[in-house]
Amino acid sequence: MLKKGLVLALFLIMTAGWTGCSATELEHRSFPLAVGIDLQEENEEPAEPEEDQVQEVFQGKAEEPRNLVVSFDFPDLAQISEKGRTVETAMGLSLEGTDIYHVEKSYENNTNRVLDYNHMKAVVLGENIFSDTVQLRALLMAWEQREASARNTSLLIGSSSAAEILSLTAETEGSMGTYLEEMLESQKDFKQNKIATVGNLMNQWHNQNELLLIPVLTEQGNRPVITAYGAVSNFHYEGTISVEEAMEACLSQNLLNKFTCEISRNAVMEISDIRVHKTIELEGETPVVTVSVSGRGRIKGGQINSVSEQYQLERKTEKQLTAELMETAERLRQEYGIDMTNSYISLGSQNRELYKMYRDFPDTYNRQVRQVFQVDISLLNRE
Numbered sequence: 001m002l003k004k005g006l007v008l009a010l011f012l013i014m015t016a017g018w019t020g021c022s023a024t025e026l027e028h029r030s031f032p033l034a035v036g037i038d039l040q041e042e043n044e045e046p047a048e049p050e051e052d053q054v055q056e057v058f059q060g061k062a063e064e065p066r067n068l069v070v071s072f073d074f075p076d077l078a079q080i081s082e083k084g085r086t087v088e089t090a091m092g093l094s095l096e097g098t099d100i101y102h103v104e105k106s107y108e109n110n111t112n113r114v115l116d117y118n119h120m121k122a123v124v125l126g127e128n129i130f131s132d133t134v135q136l137r138a139l140l141m142a143w144e145q146r147e148a149s150a151r152n153t154s155l156l157i158g159s160s161s162a163a164e165i166l167s168l169t170a171e172t173e174g175s176m177g178t179y180l181e182e183m184l185e186s187q188k189d190f191k192q193n194k195i196a197t198v199g200n201l202m203n204q205w206h207n208q209n210e211l212l213l214i215p216v217l218t219e220q221g222n223r224p225v226i227t228a229y230g231a232v233s234n235f236h237y238e239g240t241i242s243v244e245e246a247m248e249a250c251l252s253q254n255l256l257n258k259f260t261c262e263i264s265r266n267a268v269m270e271i272s273d274i275r276v277h278k279t280i281e282l283e284g285e286t287p288v289v290t291v292s293v294s295g296r297g298r299i300k301g302g303q304i305n306s307v308s309e310q311y312q313l314e315r316k317t318e319k320q321l322t323a324e325l326m327e328t329a330e331r332l333r334q335e336y337g338i339d340m341t342n343s344y345i346s347l348g349s350q351n352r353e354l355y356k357m358y359r360d361f362p363d364t365y366n367r368q369v370r371q372v373f374q375v376d377i378s379l380l381n382r383e
Contacts, residue, residue: 033177036071036162038126130237151199
C-alpha cells in the first residue's frame, strides 16, 4: 500500500508540473487570426540581406529578391484561452524580412513569443506578391512544411496592400481575422467549402492545371469589401475580373447554391437547385466545352399569373443567361487567356484523346477552347 501511495504521489506531482509548463508555454505564444503578406515596394529601401540568403535561383543568377512585409492580426491571449472574455482592440504588427522564416524569427526575438497558427482564419496576399513567383513558391513551401498551418484557411487578396486591409479594425469591432471569417461565411450563394483557400493555391503551385478565383478586398467606409476576384490560371496571376463575371464563372463550374440575374429593370430572378453538366469534344481543330445549366427560378417580389407568362419568362431567362455566359466566357478567353468553365481539370475523364494532345499545354488549351452554353430554367412562382 505504501508503494502504491508513493507512486500515486509521484504521478500527481508530475501531472501538476506538466500543467504548469503548459500554462507557461501558452503565455509565451501568440495566435494570429489573420496574416497579410505583401512584397516590398520597389521604391522602398530594402533591409540588410541575411548572410544565408540564397542568391541563385534555378541554377542561374537572379536579381536580389524583394523582401516580404508581413502583417499580423491577433487578439490578446485571453480572447483565445478564456471563453466569454473579450478584448477592446486587436493587436497588430507588421515586420519585414527576406522570407517568412526570417519574419517569424524577428517576431520571436523581439517579443519573446512564438507564433501559433492554430487559430488563424484568413490569409490576405497583396496583389504585388503574385509578380514574384520565386517568393510566392517559397512562401507556399514554408506553409506546406508547417504542420500547424491549415490548408483550408481562407485566402483573399488586398487590392492596394494586405497590410492596409488588416489595419481596418476601427469599424470591424475587433479582430480582422474574425471579421473576414464571418463575412465569408455569410456568402450563402456558394456551395459549402467553395471559398478559395491556401490549399487551393498550393494545388495550383503543384499541378498548374486549373482556374482559381480569389476574392479581392478593397477599403470602403473603413471596412474591407469584396469588389472583384483575382484570376489565377495555371499558377499565373492574370488580373482581376468583376464580381458579376466571377459569379458567372462559378455558375459554369457548379460552385453555386443560387444565382441571381436581372431579366428586366423591375424583375430579378433567383435560380436555385442548380445542376451543371459538361462535355468536351473536338470540332475540327478546336476543343469545345458544352456546359448545360439547369435550375429552378423564382421572381423576387413578383408573381406569375398564367402558363403563357411563365413560358415566356422561362424562355427569356434562358436566352438572356445563355447570351451573358457566352459573352463573358469569350471576353475572358480573349483578354486573359482563361477558360472560365475550368474544363481542363475534367479533360482526362471527359476526352482522353484531347487530354493527350493538351496534357503539357494547359495554357494553350485555355486560349483555344470554345465554350457553348445551354440553359434550362423552370419557374416556381405560379400557384
